[in-house]
Amino acid sequence: MNAPTVKEPEPKTSGPGRLEKVPTGIQGLDEITRGGLPRGRTTLICGGPGCGKTLMALEFLVHGATRFGEPGAFITFEETAGELATNGASLGFDLAALEADRKLAIDYVRIERSEIEESGEYDLEGLFIRIGFAIDSIGARRVAIDTLEVLFAGLPNPGILRTELRRLFRWLKEKGLTAIVTAERGDNGLTRHGFEEYISDCVITLDHRVSDQISTRRLRVLKYRGSVHDTDEVPFLIDEGGLSVLPISSLGLDHQALTSRVSTGIPDLDAMLGGGGFYRGGTVLVSGGAGSGKTSLAATFARRACREGKRCLFFTFEESSSQVVRNMRSIGIDLAPLMEQDLLRFHASRPSTGGLEVHLARMHRLVADFEPEVVIIDPMTNLLTVGTASELRSMLTRVIDFFKDRQVTALLTSLTAATLPSQETSDTHISWLVDTWILVREIESDGERNRGLYILKSRGMAHSNQVREFRLTDQGIELIDVYLGTDGVLVGAAREARMIRDEAEAREREYEAQQRQRRMVQRRAAVRAQIDALTAELEAEEEELRRAAEREHNSEGGKARDEARMAASRWVDQSFADDNQGRTVQP
Amino acid sequence: MNPDHPAEDEAPSTDAPWPIDPQSGRGDDVFVFSLFIAGMSPRSGRAVDNMTKLCDRYLAGRCELQVIDIYQQPELAQEEQLVALPTLIKKLPLPLRRFIGDLSDTDRILVRLDIRRRP
Numbered sequence: 001m002n003a004p005t006v007k008e009p010e011p012k013t014s015g016p017g018r019l020e021k022v023p024t025g026i027q028g029l030d031e032i033t034r035g036g037l038p039r040g041r042t043t044l045i046c047g048g049p050g051c052g053k054t055l056m057a058l059e060f061l062v063h064g065a066t067r068f069g070e071p072g073a074f075i076t077f078e079e080t081a082g083e084l085a086t087n088g089a090s091l092g093f094d095l096a097a098l099e100a101d102r103k104l105a106i107d108y109v110r111i112e113r114s115e116i117e118e119s120g121e122y123d124l125e126g127l128f129i130r131i132g133f134a135i136d137s138i139g140a141r142r143v144a145i146d147t148l149e150v151l152f153a154g155l156p157n158p159g160i161l162r163t164e165l166r167r168l169f170r171w172l173k174e175k176g177l178t179a180i181v182t183a184e185r186g187d188n189g190l191t192r193h194g195f196e197e198y199i200s201d202c203v204i205t206l207d208h209r210v211s212d213q214i215s216t217r218r219l220r221v222l223k224y225r226g227s228v229h230d231t232d233e234v235p236f237l238i239d240e241g242g243l244s245v246l247p248i249s250s251l252g253l254d255h256q257a258l259t260s261r262v263s264t265g266i267p268d269l270d271a272m273l274g275g276g277g278f279y280r281g282g283t284v285l286v287s288g289g290a291g292s293g294k295t296s297l298a299a300t301f302a303r304r305a306c307r308e309g310k311r312c313l314f315f316t317f318e319e320s321s322s323q324v325v326r327n328m329r330s331i332g333i334d335l336a337p338l339m340e341q342d343l344l345r346f347h348a349s350r351p352s353t354g355g356l357e358v359h360l361a362r363m364h365r366l367v368a369d370f371e372p373e374v375v376i377i378d379p380m381t382n383l384l385t386v387g388t389a390s391e392l393r394s395m396l397t398r399v400i401d402f403f404k405d406r407q408v409t410a411l412l413t414s415l416t417a418a419t420l421p422s423q424e425t426s427d428t429h430i431s432w433l434v435d436t437w438i439l440v441r442e443i444e445s446d447g448e449r450n451r452g453l454y455i456l457k458s459r460g461m462a463h464s465n466q467v468r469e470f471r472l473t474d475q476g477i478e479l480i481d482v483y484l485g486t487d488g489v490l491v492g493a494a495r496e497a498r499m500i501r502d503e504a505e506a507r508e509r510e511y512e513a514q515q516r517q518r519r520m521v522q523r524r525a526a527v528r529a530q531i532d533a534l535t536a537e538l539e540a541e542e543e544e545l546r547r548a549a550e551r552e553h554n555s556e557g558g559k560a561r562d563e564a565r566m567a568a569s570r571w572v573d574q575s576f577a578d579d580n581q582g583r584t585v586q587p
Numbered sequence: 588m589n590p591d592h593p594a595e596d597e598a599p600s601t602d603a604p605w606p607i608d609p610q611s612g613r614g615d616d617v618f619v620f621s622l623f624i625a626g627m628s629p630r631s632g633r634a635v636d637n638m639t640k641l642c643d644r645y646l647a648g649r650c651e652l653q654v655i656d657i658y659q660q661p662e663l664a665q666e667e668q669l670v671a672l673p674t675l676i677k678k679l680p681l682p683l684r685r686f687i688g689d690l691s692d693t694d695r696i697l698v699r700l701d702i703r704r705r706p
Contacts, residue, residue: 110668117699119675120633120688125625126657126669133661155671155687 019226022070022142022178025063026056027368028245032230033221037202042169042179044199046191047206052217052238053182054079055091056206057144059242060180062093064142065103070178072142073105073134077150081106091242105134111154118156124164127151128171135177143172143179152193162193169198190222201225207233214386216355219245235357237365246361246398255281255404257460262374262409265304266297268479269438272455272464278436279460280373281407283400285431287414288440293451293472294413295319297440298376299328300477301411303335306343310373313366314346317382321346332475345370356387356395363399367408375403379413393430400433435459440470443491450492452482469495618642618700619651619679625672626658630689634673637690645702 021035030036037043037060045053054076061072076084081095084106088095098104107130135143151161172179181199186192196203203223209216218233236245261276270277278284288294295318302312316324324346325335338344347366351359367375383392396412403410412434431437437456442449453470455463468479469491483490483498490498622638624631635654642650657664657672667676671687677700686696 107665109670111670115683116685116687117695118688119686119696120637120691121630122671122673122688123625123630124670125672126623126664126674127671129625129657129661130664130669133664151670 021227022064023068024060025067026059026243026245027365028234028236029219029243032234032245033202033224034228037178037180038224038227039178040173040176041201042172042181042199043202043204044181044183044191044195045204045206046183046185046196048185048208051206051208052236052243053206054087054146055238055243056204057146057180057182058084058088058093059091061104061142061144062088062095062098065098070141071103071105071138072144073107073131073138073140075107075109075131075134075143075145077109077111077145077147079146080108080110084108091240093242102138105138105140107131107134109150111150113154116155122157122160124151124161124168127164128168131168135175141178143177144182145179146182147184148181148195149184149192158193165195166198206236211355214352214355214358216357218357235355235361237358237361239365241365244361244365246357246364255401256407257281258407262310263304263308264297265300265302266477266479268468269453269477272466272468272479273436273458274461274463278409278411280409281404282409282435282459283403283433284409284411284436284438285414285434286411286438286440287416288451289416289442292440292442293470293477294415294440295324295378296328296331296333296472296477297438298378298411298413299324299333299335302344302374302376303333303338305374305409306338306341309343311342311370312338312344312374312376313370313372314344314376314378315363316346316348316378317351318379320348324348331472331477345372351382351385354386356383356391359383359386360395360399364402367402367406371406373408375408375410377410377412379415381413381415393433396430396433431457441467445490446492446494448492452491453479616680617649617651618646618677620653621667621676621678622652622654623657623663623667623669623672623674623676624654626656631656631673633689633691634675637693638675641690641693641696645697 020039021033021037022039023030023036024033045056047053058074061074064070064072074084079087085095095104095106099106109127109130131143131145134140148165151165152158155161169181181195183191183193183195185205186194190196190203190205200223202221202225205220205222207218207220209218217236217238219236220233221229221231234246236243258280260280261278262280263277264270264273286294286297295316298314302314305312314321314324319327321339325339328335335344339346345366347362349359349362353359354362363375363377380392380396383395387395400410414430436458439454439456441452441454443452444450451470451472452467454465454467457463467482469482471478471480480495483495620638620642622634624634638652638654642652655663657669663669667674673687673689675686675690675696677684677686684699686699690696
């Protein structure tokens with residue numbers, strides 16, 4: 001037999017060891033009760049009509065019989081075995097087969113007040129015998145009794161009934177049966193007939209509230225003697241898969257932060273996010289006005305993830321899946337093959353198909369079933385139509401915690417009001433929840449609207465602070481550098497015009513520079529010529545001067561020779577002549 | 588209201604136009620009873636005694652009383668839709684009627700069996 005997994009330390013009960021628990025098999029309920037219902041004890045499930053008591057009891061037995069090897073006896077006061085079988089079939093349970101396999105015994109207890117006359121003292125031994133017989137016939141370990149109130153309506157003398165019921169609960173406990181007893185909610189107190197006085201081990205309340213014409217089912221573990229449990233109200237769903245409880249509040253902030261990245265599908269955007277894209281397991285918010293390209297960004301991301309073999313779940317609250325596929329094809333993103341490979345799944349629904357809790361529950365269920373790595377919610381702001389901003393925030397907190405816990409990368413889009421300059425403020429109430437916030441902004445100028453994209457924040461990564469122009473082309477999304485200059489941010493045609501003007505100006509400037517260059521060359525040549533002329537002039541002058549000096553020298557030498565010649569002829573003292581003109585003395 | 592078939596849900600009023608007397612009345616009707624008890628508890632014993640007396644006194648010669656200990660045949664509890672014990676089921680004449688308890692209130696039973704007019 002299975003042993004329930006009890007994660008948290010439990011206070012000791014009267015007996016040795018921990019309180020043993022029996023898994024219900026109901027999705028989520030075992031988590032909030034930390035393992036299931038108390039073994040060998042009776043659990044009271046109370047709630048108003050139509051809140052799912054019978055179903056919960058039935059599921060407890062069916063799961064016990066099919067998954068945990070514990071046959072169960074269902075004692076019903078309200079529905080005949082046939083009605084019960086039909087109800088079970090609607091949830092995919094084949095009760096007749098379970099009965100044939102001796103895994104389930106169903107006893108319909110019919111009490112017709114009009115047939116019954118009281119005459120003296122009585123007890124409920126007949127009921128005891130019936131329950132005992134049903135249990136013994138299949139060796140049941142689990143029992144569900146639905147709904148004991150009928151006894152009070154069908155039998156006189158409530159005093160006797162109270163005593164007998166007390167005996168019944170004690171008897172069930174003595175037999176070691178894990179039992180569920182359902183009861184109608186009372187005006188004063190939990191149940192109409194005060195069963196909570198007798199059953200005190202575990203009490204679960206179910207609720208079915210309608211606000212703004214949208215109903216939400218909620219469950220609460222009111223009491224669980226000897227065990228830790230969540231006391232919050234949690235939403236639950238009843239659909240073709242049965243009952244599922246959403247233990248969203250049990251998630252804390254202890255999820256693992258991953259460092260690996262997931263590409264956005266747009267190389268430029270990856271680059272803006274420090275190369276690589278979003279963090280895996282991160283939450284991305286894409287805000288923008290109507291028609292700003294949020295869905296296209298989301299689809300691009302989805303396609304990229306699927307191409308890497310990741311499963312992607314796409315919640316759309318605006319368009320049908322075929323509409324999304326068609327629209328995305330127009331920008332060159334073909335999602336259909338990915339859907340065929342079952343890598344991409346759509347879940348399209350109007351927000352008004354349920355309350356926030358129902359949507360949350362559905363997301364939980366679908367994510368648990370499909371186990372995607374990427375989830376897209378487009379646009380999450382549409383959910384505001386079925387809840388207030390604070391309710392949505394609370395729901396998103398839970399859903400994001402859930403995604404993070406499962407390391408699902410989530411991209412939520414947010415439709416912001418109009419194109420006000422302060423549009424981003426409308427998302428601030430959830431911005432703290434997200435890791436990366438991308439804003440797609442309409443830039444309206446010169447008679448046209450263009451899209452600008454920038455990253456408002458991205459936790460834990462160096463990211464670009466640039467505004468980029470965001471364009472939807474036949475080949476998908478393209479990011480272009482916008483024109484940033486003294487005129488402000490220019491996009492679209494204005495950017496084109498400005499770029500053309502800039503190019504012309506640049507050409508002009510280049511030409512001027514070349515002109516200057518040429519002029520400089522010319523000037524250099526001119527100056528050089530001048531320098532040459534002056535040099536030549538100078539050289540000529542120098543030559544002139546040299547010649548003149550030469551001439552002078554020659555004339556002076558001749559005079560000395562003449563004088564010497566004359567002295568010789570006159571026999572002048574030789575020494576005088578030597579001193580005077582030694583060099584020139586000619587023999 | 589049809590005097591021959593009094594509505595089973597409603598207690599006949601004292602001035603109902605169908606006075607039934609054990610001696611006259613529908614003297615030819617045979618009453619078939621099943622009395623279900625749980626073992627030989629004092630309460631079971633009282634129920635058997637009370638019913639036996641009632642048959643002898645008011646339905647002598649036209650009463651079939653079967654006493655069944657449900658402990659011996661627990662499967663009958665479901666078949667007979669028993670909840671409270673002791674239970675007396677009047678199977679015939681129709682309509683079917685159930686009495687729960689130790690059957691100590693004989694007058695009440697007689698009225699509801701249409702044997703005696705409501706006092």
